[in-house]
Amino acid sequence: MKNILFYSPDLSFCASVLMYFEKKYAVTTTNDFHQIEKYLKTSDFDMLILDSQPNEKIENLIKNIEPLPIIMTYVFTRNILSLESHLRSYVNAILYKPFDFDEMSGKIDILMTN
Secondary structure, eight states: OOEEEEEOSOHHHHHHHHHHHTTTSEEEEESOGGGHHHHHHHSOOSEEEEESOOOHHHHHHHHHSOOOOEEEEEOOOGGGHHHHHHHTTTOSEEEESSOOHHHHHHHHHHHHHO
């Protein structure tokens, strides 16, 4: 079973993702941003999903981790366009909220088979 690390500051969203994908993937969730790198160093994950507005912390994290498929989710705003354009070279997909879980599942399936 493929392993996914999911980060969101919203604990309820973490629980929703965990319940939705529990039969298809092994999902580890965290709402503590500082734990992401620790999880990635101590376990073998096949994908990272970040539920967070783009910012410098996210950019630094993405640039400094081992290569693996990354999906980002967040609410689109025009003021993050320049940062988003930098992140696009490091992430495999961006899903703007609101999205449905079937859309996310489709992206995960595609990235996991490539």
